[in-house]
Amino acid sequence: MAAGWSIEEITKFYGSYAKSYDEDIEKETYPAPFIIANWVLEHFSNMVPDQDYLAFLDLGCGTGQSSKLFFTQPLSQRIDVYGVDATPEMLDKAKQFPFRELLCQDIEADIPFARVFDAIICVGVLDFVKNPQNLFTSVARSLKQNGQGCFAVTLPESGGLNTFAEADILKLVNEAGFKIKKNDRFFGYEDSETKVTVHYHGLLLTL
16 A cells, blocks of 8 residues: 555645536546446345335535435435535535535544444545545444445555555455445546556445
């Protein structure tokens, strides 16, 4: 794993990128948000009684694209979606979606909600995180246990930011007490400057 960007670098980059970000996010060029959201919806599709109300957290939500499917599927009538991101300009764009609550803070700080979540998603976030193990542990504290909740996350295997080998991933998962329900490798994105193709490891985890 390489060192991530500073929080100042992240907010500066995504602050300037916020205006055009949504237009750049397509299934063909950045499929991770669509893949991860579908995994989460599949996890709950056969196990949620009609009367249950679910709470999802999009950690590093950006403009809300990773949660977009949560607002448009039949299950959406039973989901409250919360979002956290460090970039105010991205959160302003996220207001286009009916999030229950949006908070601006460093995603490596303690999760700022006094509740447990049915699902937590982290798409394109571990690329930048300074201490991935702390993030995994923090997520585990805020997630429903006994296989009910799920944590869906992407980890890049290449590129100029953080990279994760299989041994790194297993360490993160095991030390935080997770079990792997789904594990897949898929196209992440093509770096706009270097033209290098980055692949992601996608994980769906339970406790």
